[in-house]
Each structure stands twice: as C-alpha cells, then as structure tokens.
Amino acid sequence: MPVLEMKGIVKAFSGVPALRGVDFEVKAGEVHALLGANGAGKSTLMKILTGAYQADGGSISIAGEPLQIDSPQAAKSHGVQCVYQEVDTALIPYLSVAENILLDQVVQSKGTGLIRWKQLYDQAEEILRGFGFAIPVRKTVDACTLSEKQLILIARATVQKAKFVIFDEPTAPLSNRESERLFQIIAQLKQAGVGIIYISHRLPEIFQICDSMTIMRDGQRVHTARTSEITMDEVISHMLGKSFDEEFPKVEAEIGETLLEATGVQGGKVRGADLHVREGEIVGVVGLVGAGKTELARLLFGADPWDAGEISLKGRKLRLQSPKDAVDAGIVLVPEERRKEGIFVEESVKHNLSVATLASVFGFVRQSLEALQANELIKRVGVKTADSSQLVGLLSGGNQQKVAIGKWLDTDASLFIFDEPTKGVDIGAKSDIYRLIGNLAANKKGVLYFSCEFPEVLGIADRILVMTEGRIVKEFLRGEATQEQIMYYASGGE
Amino acid sequence: MERPKISLFDLVYKYGTVAVIALVVLYFSLTNPYFFTYDNIKDILRSISIVTFVAIGVTFSLIVGGFDLSVGSTVSLTTVIVASMMVWYEQGMLITLIVPIALSLLVGLVNAFLVVKIRIPDLLATLAMLYIVNGLHMTYSKGYSIYANMPMTDGTNAPGKFQEWFLWLGQGELFSLPVPVILTFLLVAITHVYLTYTKQGRMLYMTGGNLEAARLSGIPVNRYRTLAYVLSALFAGLGGMLLAARIGTGQVSSGSSMLMDAVAAAFVGFSVFGVGKPNVFGTFVGAILIGVLLNGMTMLNLPYYAYDIIKGVVLALALAVTYYQVRRKAKA
Numbered sequence: 001m002p003v004l005e006m007k008g009i010v011k012a013f014s015g016v017p018a019l020r021g022v023d024f025e026v027k028a029g030e031v032h033a034l035l036g037a038n039g040a041g042k043s044t045l046m047k048i049l050t051g052a053y054q055a056d057g058g059s060i061s062i063a064g065e066p067l068q069i070d071s072p073q074a075a076k077s078h079g080v081q082c083v084y085q086e087v088d089t090a091l092i093p094y095l096s097v098a099e100n101i102l103l104d105q106v107v108q109s110k111g112t113g114l115i116r117w118k119q120l121y122d123q124a125e126e127i128l129r130g131f132g133f134a135i136p137v138r139k140t141v142d143a144c145t146l147s148e149k150q151l152i153l154i155a156r157a158t159v160q161k162a163k164f165v166i167f168d169e170p171t172a173p174l175s176n177r178e179s180e181r182l183f184q185i186i187a188q189l190k191q192a193g194v195g196i197i198y199i200s201h202r203l204p205e206i207f208q209i210c211d212s213m214t215i216m217r218d219g220q221r222v223h224t225a226r227t228s229e230i231t232m233d234e235v236i237s238h239m240l241g242k243s244f245d246e247e248f249p250k251v252e253a254e255i256g257e258t259l260l261e262a263t264g265v266q267g268g269k270v271r272g273a274d275l276h277v278r279e280g281e282i283v284g285v286v287g288l289v290g291a292g293k294t295e296l297a298r299l300l301f302g303a304d305p306w307d308a309g310e311i312s313l314k315g316r317k318l319r320l321q322s323p324k325d326a327v328d329a330g331i332v333l334v335p336e337e338r339r340k341e342g343i344f345v346e347e348s349v350k351h352n353l354s355v356a357t358l359a360s361v362f363g364f365v366r367q368s369l370e371a372l373q374a375n376e377l378i379k380r381v382g383v384k385t386a387d388s389s390q391l392v393g394l395l396s397g398g399n400q401q402k403v404a405i406g407k408w409l410d411t412d413a414s415l416f417i418f419d420e421p422t423k424g425v426d427i428g429a430k431s432d433i434y435r436l437i438g439n440l441a442a443n444k445k446g447v448l449y450f451s452c453e454f455p456e457v458l459g460i461a462d463r464i465l466v467m468t469e470g471r472i473v474k475e476f477l478r479g480e481a482t483q484e485q486i487m488y489y490a491s492g493g494e
Numbered sequence: 495m496e497r498p499k500i501s502l503f504d505l506v507y508k509y510g511t512v513a514v515i516a517l518v519v520l521y522f523s524l525t526n527p528y529f530f531t532y533d534n535i536k537d538i539l540r541s542i543s544i545v546t547f548v549a550i551g552v553t554f555s556l557i558v559g560g561f562d563l564s565v566g567s568t569v570s571l572t573t574v575i576v577a578s579m580m581v582w583y584e585q586g587m588l589i590t591l592i593v594p595i596a597l598s599l600l601v602g603l604v605n606a607f608l609v610v611k612i613r614i615p616d617l618l619a620t621l622a623m624l625y626i627v628n629g630l631h632m633t634y635s636k637g638y639s640i641y642a643n644m645p646m647t648d649g650t651n652a653p654g655k656f657q658e659w660f661l662w663l664g665q666g667e668l669f670s671l672p673v674p675v676i677l678t679f680l681l682v683a684i685t686h687v688y689l690t691y692t693k694q695g696r697m698l699y700m701t702g703g704n705l706e707a708a709r710l711s712g713i714p715v716n717r718y719r720t721l722a723y724v725l726s727a728l729f730a731g732l733g734g735m736l737l738a739a740r741i742g743t744g745q746v747s748s749g750s751s752m753l754m755d756a757v758a759a760a761f762v763g764f765s766v767f768g769v770g771k772p773n774v775f776g777t778f779v780g781a782i783l784i785g786v787l788l789n790g791m792t793m794l795n796l797p798y799y800a801y802d803i804i805k806g807v808v809l810a811l812a813l814a815v816t817y818y819q820v821r822r823k824a825k826a
Contacts, residue, residue, distance in 0.1 A: 303710060327712030341710050344703045346771070355700055355711045360693040367691075407711065 002028045002063035004080075004164050004195055009058035011044055018044045020219045021058070026164060026195040031186060033198045033206045033227075036216035037239050037288075037487075042199055045216070046166055049197075050082045051075035062163065079163030081156075083170060087149040093142035098124035100141050101155045127155050131185055147178040154185060164195040171205060172290060183209050201288045202492040203232050217241050236487045240454075250460055251438030253280040257314075259446040260331070260415050262300060265309035269295045271470035272309075277415060277446040282437065284461030285450045285472075288490050292470035293450040294336050297419045300448070301333040302326040313415065327356065332408040336419040336450075338397070342404035345393030349385050350374040352392050352403050357410045373410060381406040382432050398429025405436060415446045422456060434460055454483045466490055507819055508768035511776075511812075515783050522790035529793060536672060542785035543674035544569075544740065547733030548752050549759035549777045550685055551726035555616070556760055556772035557689070558722040559702035560609060563620040565730035565756060567627035568601050569749025572734030574631050577640035577656070577744025584654035591735075598731025601627055602724035610719045624753075632746060640744030656742055664739025674736055678778075681729070686774045698722060699771065755784055758809040764816045784808060 004026045011019040019041050026032040036042045047053040049060065051072040060067045062078060069075050084090055091100050099106055101124045106115060124137040128151075135148050144152070150170060157165050167186070171179045186196060186209060198210055206213065207227055215223040215238045223238045256279030265273045269292040277283050287293050298304045300311065302320030311318050318329050326332070335341035344352055353374045359366045374388040381402040385395060392403055401421060408416065418437065422430045437460065441447055451457050457464055464481055466474040466489040474489040523530040548565050555562035572594035579590040601623065608619035636647065642655035666673040689695035701708045701718045709715045733752070738744050762783055763769075763776025787804055 301710070322714070323710050324712045324714050332712075333710060335710055340704070341706045344700060344707055346703050347700070351696065351700070355708075355713070358693050358696060363692045363694060365691060365693050365696060 002163065002195075004028075005059075005061045005064075006045070006049065007059050007061075009045060009048060009060075010056045011048060011053065012056055018219050019048075019055075022216065022219070022221050024214055024221065025224075026197055028163065028195045029190055029193045030211045031190055031196045031198055031209055033200065033210040033213035034216070035199075035206070035213055035235065035239060039218075040216040040239070041219040042216055043168070044219075046082070046168065046197070046199065049075065049080060050166065076160060079161060080166070081160060081162040081164070082166040082168065083150065083153045083157060085169040085172060087146065087153055090153055091141050091149055094140055096138050096140055097135055097144065097148075097152055098137040100152050101127060101137075101159060103156060104160060124155075127159060131155065131188065133181075146173045147175075147181065150174070150182065151185070154189075158189070158192075158194075162194060164197065165189060166197045166199070168199045169201065169290070170198075171200065171202065179205070201290070201490075203235060203488075204492055207232065215239055232488070232493065233484065236484050236491075240483050240487060251435070251442050253282075253438070253441040253444075255280045255462065256444060260300075260311070260313055260448070261315075262311040263309060265296065265299055265311070266307040267295070267299045267304055267309070268292075268307075269470045270299055273467070273470075273472045275448075275465060275472060277448055279414075279444045279446055280441050281462045282441050282447040282449055282460055284457035284464045285448060285467055286454060286457050286464060286486055286490060287452065287467035289452055291452075291467045291490065293452070293467055294419055295470070296467070297333060297335075297417050297448070297450050300326075301331060301417055303333070327411070327413070330412065330414040331417065332356075332411060332413040332415070333417040334401075334405050334408070334419065334421055336423065338400055338404055338424070343392050343400050345391070347392060348389045349378065349383065349392055349395070349403060350388040353377050353388075353407050356407050377406045377409060380409065381436060396426070396429075398425040398432075401425050401433065402429065402436075405433065413445070415448065416440055417448045417450070419450045420452070421449075422451070422453065454486050458483065458486075468492055503818075503822075504768070507765050507815060510815065511762055511766050511779060511783060515779070515786060518783070518786050518790060522786070522793065526790075526793045529790065534789070536675070538782070538785045538789045539675045539678070540672045540740075541789065542781045543672075543678040544733045544737050545752055545755045545759060545784070546678045546778055546781040547681060547736060548730050548749075549756035549763075549781050550681060550774055551729035551733070552756045552760045553685075553763065553772045553774055553777045554698070554722045554729070555726045557698050557702045558719045559705060560616040560719060560722060561620065562605060562723060562726045562730075563617060563753065564601060564605060564623035564627055565726060566749040566751070566753030567624045567631065568598050568727050568730040569734035569737060569752050570747055571601070571627050571631040571749075572598055572731040573738045573748050574635045574640060574744040574746060576660075576735045576738050578635070580656055580660065581640050581642055581644065581652045581654045581744070582646075587657070587659065590657070590660065594731055594735055595728070598727045598734075599724055601731070602727030603720070605727060606720035606723040609723065610716045628747070628750070635744065635746050637746060639746050641742070656739075660739050661742060662739075664736055664741070674740060677736065681732075682774055682778050689774060694718075694721070702772075754805060754809065755781075758805055758812060759784055761809060761816060762812040764812070765819065770819060780812070 006022065006024040009019050009022045022041065022045055024045065034042050044053065048055045051069045051074050054070060060069055067078050069078065098121050102120055121137050128135055128137065131151065133151060135151065141149065141152065170182060174182060189196060198206065200206055210227050212224065212226045214221055215235060217239060258276055258278050260277040263274045273296055285293055295304065299306060302323050302325050311320065313329055313331065320326050339345060350371060354370045359369055371388060378385065378388060383399050383402045383406065385399065392400055421433055425433065437447055437449065449457065449461060458481065462478050464476040465472045466486055468490055528534055548569060551565050552562060575594040575597060576590060579585045579593055605620055605623055608614045609616045644652045646652055663673055668676055689698065697713055698718050700713060701715045705715055734749055737748055759780035760772060760777045762780030763773060764771065766776035766779045769776055784805065787808065788801055791801060791804065
C-alpha cells in the first residue's frame, strides 16, 4: 500500500510562521480527514501538497520515494489531485462536460491536432457511467448544477490517474441528497485504492465517512487517530487546545429597550436568520468561516440585496436598499475586509474620519471644523499617527481599523455592526478596540459583533448566537457557553 | 515616524512634467526667436483652450474611477449643432446656447445609465457612445460642415450666419487676452475650487478612491458617478461650442482628434507636483505641455502627420510614470 508522507513541513509568510514542522500521512485506500479551527494551517499544508506554495522546509514522499513538488503540474504528474471548493475556478464554463473532463487529454493531444469528437464523448460518457451518473456529456458546463460540476472535477481527477485526491469543503454548497451521492463516489474511489484527504468543518459527516483523522492547531499537528477510537468531544478539545487567558475588559452597561429586530432574513448564503439587539447590549454572532456571518452583516447594513425578511429599528420598519439607507436610519458597519471596504488608503486620516459626517456651508467643506473633529477622534480612538494629514495606507493594521471605526463615532448611529474587527490587528490595538466597543454599549448603543474567534466573543458578548450554514442554530447567554459547546454547534452538531 | 527617503524617481515623478515643459520651452526659444514672444504664448494658450475643456471633462470621469471615450464625439456634436442653430434656424442667443448644452447633458446621462445602471465596463460603454454620437452628428449634418450661406439640399442657401457675439467667444480679446483663454482660466479655477474645497468634490474623490468603501460609508456613489459622467459630457460639449466659435464654421468630425489629446493631458496631470490622482490643475499643465510641443513642432516645420507620434509618446510616458508609481505604492 503506497503511503503519501509529508514530513516536517515548515512554511512562513513574511516572517510569520504558518506551519511549524507538520507531519502528515495518508494511506492509499483510506479516507483521512484533516481538521482544525480557522488559521490552523490546513489550507497552507494542502497548498504545499498541490504545488501552489513552496515549503520552506520538510519533505514529501509517496511510497517512500521522495518527490519534488514545485508546481501544480508536478503535483498532478505525481498523482495528487484536488477538488477545490470553488469548482468554477477549475472549469471552463462554455466548453462541454466531455471537454472539461478530458481537458488535459485535449490540451496535450499529439498527432494531427484534430479532436475526435465521437471518441471524446464516448470516453467521457463511459467515465461518468463508471460512477453511475448520467450527465449529458454534450451539455456546456455553465448549464450544470453545482454538484454536477463537482462530479466533473472528480471525474477529471480519476482520468488523470489520481493516486491521492484532496476534497476541500466539498459538501459546503451541496444539499443533503447531493452530499450522500458524493459520499458514495468517495467510497468508490476508496475501493479503487485512491487515498483521500477530506477537509471539512462538519464533524458529523467526518465521523460518517472518514477512516482516520489528523487534527491541526496553530500550524502544528496535535493529534492523529482512527475515527473509531475518538469521540466528537475529544476532537473539539484537540482543535481548541487549552484555553489561553486573554484579557477582555468588559465595560458594564445597562441593557434597555429593543433596538434592532430582524426576522426571516434571507439573501445569498443567509438562509433565514432571526435576531434582536437591545440598547447597551453586545450580541456576538459566531460561526466558522463560510457560515454566512459576513453575508448576514452585509444584509443588515443594506449592502447586499435581500431575498426575504423584515427589519426594524426602534420599532420603525426599514427598507434597506443601499448602505446609505442603513446609515440614515442609524445602522453602521465596520466591514471585514478593511483595506478593500473600510478605508481609503490613498486619503489622509482626516479625510477618512470625516467621510460619513463631513460638514459644509453652501457646499464648501468646513475645513477647520473637519481638522478639529479629526484630531478629537484620533485622541478618542487612540490612532497612532504623526498628524491627521498622514495617508491611512501608511498606518499599521490596528490603526487603520481604529480609523475605520472612528469614522462612525460622530454619527448618531444607534446600532454598530462589527465584522471580524480584530482580524490582522496587534494585541495592543485589540484591547483598544474592545474598550471602544464596550464604551459604545455603555452609551446605550447596540452592538452586533461577528467573529470566528470564540474566546473573544465569550469575553465581550452579553449574548452569543451561533451561526452555521446561513442559519442561527443556537443562542447562549453570557456565561452559559464554553468554547467546546460553541464549536459543537458551529460544526453542525445538534 | 521616519522620514521617507527621497529617491530620484520621486523627484522625477513630482517635477518631471514641469521640468520637461521648461526644457521644451527653453529649446524652442533658443532655436526660434519668435517662440518666446507674447503673441506666440497667446497663440499656444488659445490653441489649448478647447482641449483643456475636454481634458477637464475626462479628469472628472477619471476621478470617480471611470473613463469617458465619447468626449471627442460630443465635441463634434455640439460644434455642428451650435452652428446649425445660427446658420440653419437663425435662433437667438438663448436657443443657440441651450440646445447644444442640453444635448451634451443627455449624452452624459446616457453614458451614466450604461455604466452605472446597466454596469457595462466604462471603456466599452463609452466606446459605443463614441460611435453613436459620432453617427448622430454626421447624420444631422448629412456629412457637410456648416457655414454661413451654405447651399442646402433643396437648392436654396442657408438663411443665417454666425452671430458676432458668438464669434467673439472664440476669437475676441479682453484686456489683450483672448476670450477663450480667459474662459479656460475661469473653468480651471472654478473646477479646481469645486474639487478641492467642496463636499461634492471630496465625495467624487472618495468614490473613485475606493468605490466599495465609499458605498459602505453611506455615500450615494451612483449619484456621484452619474454626476461625473454628466459633467464630463458637459465640458466636452462646451469645448465643442467654443471650437465652432473659434473657427467660425461647424466642422464635421472636428472633435475626433481631441479625445487622445485630452486623455494625454489628464494622464500627464496625474503626476504634476506628485499629486498622484487626477486633478484639474495638473490636467491644465498637461494640456500646456501638449500645446507647447505642437506649437514648437509647427515652427520647426515638422509635417503635421508626425505630430501624432509625439503625442503618443507623451501619453505613453505619462502612463508609464503613473502606473510605475501605482506599482511602487502597491509594493510599499
């Protein structure tokens, strides 16, 4: 039985270690789960295996034979294939199913340079029949459903004599029935002696289909076990590790009337969420990456179109068609992608801070007032900058985030939505941001805090909502929840 | 805060354009005694006045992160329309001015509709409009330039002629300065103040600086993008009217060469004094650079068909400097 072995894999990104000597093995003919919380290093490890990244150190071998994987082509030629979560990036939408399955063959065919269509279609059909599926092979890929596209990718991997196939969150876009079909295919591949690396956030399905698992945390392998010899609770505690003590200064705030009330919110990935926020309350919304948190935050801010649902603020019904409607009503958002969505890197700190509140007389900006308010805000949120005319792009991540928050503080908004506000922010700035959020609550503002950092939310939230697959599945009051419980619900446990 | 190092590139980037203008002026002055005279400088300014109008329009579309290729056609359109108002229909001042202005606003609104509402990429949408507007002005004028007492298709002669007050706009002088030059100075001053000191100006820059961040800051970005396209067409339209006043006829296709001149001026303007964004003052300097080069080459008796080579080189250099700077910033 050939074994794929990765030994002592080390990788750092601009000095920050992502993998610190990881060992990982998969045997042919087994389904091996790769598990870990966000940022544990799973995807970095897999990108090294598929040749997308180069490891800084360590070795890879199959059946004891060392491999040099320095490009995606090299990985494929050694029989390592990946079925990516974003199926569309790997398919050519206006070509037929058959052409997509046999893409490499079509591209690399030698001889006359002519394509034998009949042969191509027959061959593709036979491969699909092997899996027991009938997708019309002449159909173009853009007319296929998501699960069909996934199947095409799997079929392509098998054509290329895959020895090891990585599935990256394959069930995320699938319905239950489609998932079951996928599991059958995985079982067939396993029968055929293919080694499978299965990455998923959903613990129940991992226990259903995987033979063994490797758990990673903070760029290291922490545990490898056979599925039959481990429980779900043990897996969760390995993923989280022992809880480290971080300080979350919680400002005491009196909780008042209901501020925000949203029911049946649907749109994009969000498949129906009910929630409410009261004055002075910090509501944490947690979930793993891809649970639909950012999408929900954007819906509540009017940044994306709603499919269904109702929202009211202080008892007044709102129709949010653009962020401007939300801002006018008193809802503001500090978005997740700071540089892309939150700040203007080419503009000064002053111009960034005044963007939402710029005062003018007869259309002319009141420049001295603007400077005054900017300096006051810089002090209030603690932005470390030489002066207010400094370009925001030159500040550190934490200070950029303070600017992104600061621009809303002088508005008379009553509900503040934060989406992963501490992402890419240093420790010092983090506690400044917690303090700012606490002060907002103390001033009777409502706060919705979206995060995938469980300890953070446990530290500052009055109430915690757990999101998974676009729904809010569980609610905890302050002090009720543990990280383990949150992880249990966030990974699809019931 | 550490003091950033000043590299050679930064110096070239900041003062390069101005230095090039100074060098070119020096060179032409030394080779031709007539070049550095009041009359010739007046000529240069007069010749760039119309391009400056169009280039300021282009600057507005660049500020909101867009692009407007249809400005040249809009120039042709209003040139012909304004001429026909006087020559064909003998209209008074009010109608003569309002109709072409209204039409250019309409062009701007259609551009905005295609780009902002339908979401066609700006280059493609305004490319389509370039053809449509060009075709419209040709169809309207039946391919003929419009001049006083021109023969009409029915065998008669056109009843009207260019009005004195209108020609004064393009050919007159005030305090021994040509009127179009005064108008250009006015437009530069007004748009500069508008963009630098008013809230709307600031919001236009914010919209172009980061569209999504602007939208998520509650700025009605689509309104500002629409405004930019409308102003772009308006200034092109005014430029076209000024062109008719200057040459005294409604020349067909007269605007087609203006597009690239205006774009070159606006891109040269990016880097003037290291601003690094589209700006009206820089655009004006860019237009002067192009004007000086063309004037000097005329004096050197270079064939006119070689001018495009020089203009193209200027545009390529300006773009090279601009995009090199963008890449450097992205790396920093």
